[in-house]
Amino acid sequence: MNTPLIMFLAFVGLTLLITFWAAKKNTGASAYFAAGRSITGWQNGLAVAGDYMSAASFLGISGMIYVAGYDGFMYSVGFLVAYITVLLIVAEPLRNAGKYTMADLLAYRLKPRPVRALASLSTLVVSTFYMIAQMVGAGAIIKQLINIDFEPAVIGVGLLMLVYVVFGGMLATTWVQIIKALLLMVGAILLSYLVMKFHHFSVTEFFNSVAHADYGGSEAPKNLMDPGLKFGVAVAGPWGPIDLISLCIGLVLGTAGLPHILVRFYTVPDAKTARSSVVWAMAIIGLFYIMTTLFGFGAATIIKKALLTTGGKLDVNMVAPILARELGGEFFFAFISAVAFATILAVVAGLTMSASASFAHDFYSNVIHHGKENRPGAEIRVARITAFCVGAASIGFAIYLGPTVNAAFLVGLAFSVAASANLPVIVLSVFWKRFNTAGAVAGLSVGLVASIVLILLSPSGIYGKEGAPFPLSNPGIVSIPIGFLAAWLGTIFSARDPEGEAKFAELKVRAHTGLGAEKATSH
């Protein structure tokens, strides 16, 4: 038994207890899908922050900044500023006008069946890519930590996650996120403190070191403060700067279209709490991402590259845990690894929750059964079964793709799809009277296809770096306008929808005043 394993099991035990508690409270759809709408502002803020600060954030960004310096920090900035879009445009109307899922908002005045079917598909696609990335990350960590093979590691993670979701529903996954977010913040603060201690608590010394980063003396000094090490023209060719702009556009607009984040806004009692939870999340997430400066840049002044290299390849996902070991010994390494692992587990649970809720509520209840629940509890049972299937599928994909697939690439894909397919339709539905079902169908489908095709044709896709027909790794700058364009063209070139336009008054009043919004259930 080693320390990381013990800490990890302790965390797992705690969260299983929570799941058991939540299972008892899960009476009815509102409890299972929306935690009874009883989550408070700061709790949801922590849960949203937890959902957001996934493997890509903690492990991936540390690694990216370690290698590419300032250009890696661009991810940190984008991930936070994205919440402006959420706060100003999406969070409150969503909470006011919907019930359990993003498609509830879309189906408000549009024909439910085609819209819900596509929204459900889009949710499943985004969630699956995000989830596979996490599963791959989890498998890699566990493999390193407790020395079992990648496949059983992934299976173990998947099974645990399924227990949370199948039995605990939204209430359990919310509380798991909250605890994990707290642990992650503690870990990040400690790591940052130790980095500054290494640099004698001198900000000047820290930045001097970063500007002459020599990776613990193992390489010639490099100025990591300078932009351009990843996206600069010298490194990435003339398309580099455009790729960076495309990435930034995808990041800032993608969060507002991520189903597993949006669904968190249904767990609070009202729109005003949804608003305050976004603000709490921004405070926590912002603080966290500023700290990535310290443990990302800082790691490059401390860790020799050899420490991260296994089999000739640089395992950049392990920068944060190795930094913990270098600065705080085995115990701190264990803590950070357990926290990183808990992070992944919690995010995977959240993703499965939103994907299965979408399938059960949007597709099963509304598309197949026309909104009628044939037996009480049927919708919940379908959600649980879907969770199981989605979990199994993502385990399968992760094993098939193996531990060398780039987790950040998959997460970037998720953001681009979300921004290209979901966001245009959400925005136009709430703000444009003329918007109709044809437009929604066009927007969702074209946005989905465009972003996925462009990624497959990109240098990170199926043709590899040299033969790629599409020069950007991030498709946002092309696929997002295509999504909006498709939604607009689909609307103006199809028949007007008098029923839908008539309902716009109702949607407007609901979205902007909260009248008639789904209230919290009392326990």
Next chain:
Amino acid sequence: MSEKSPVNWEAIEAKPEFRALLAQKKAFIIPAFVFCMIYYLALPVLVGYFPEMMKKKVWGEVNVAYVFALSQFILAWVMAFLYVRVAARWDKSAAAVIHGHD
């Protein structure tokens, strides 16, 4: 949600108070959002196309690029603070609009 009579959405939507509320919201949200997007996207544009300017050091080894990146965090937090403040006023107007309808 207990309603004795169905809500007359059109009537509420037609109320001058409601329309005024929507106009107020637009007057803040649209300029605020556009400003934030321009300020934020200036970052990759400047960093990509004016790298020498961005590499200029401002304080020790800290360069313009890093300071500008940090300012984005400030932008986000300030905007959140301003929004919450103005939204509190909108909440009061919204409550006044639906008075008598719930």
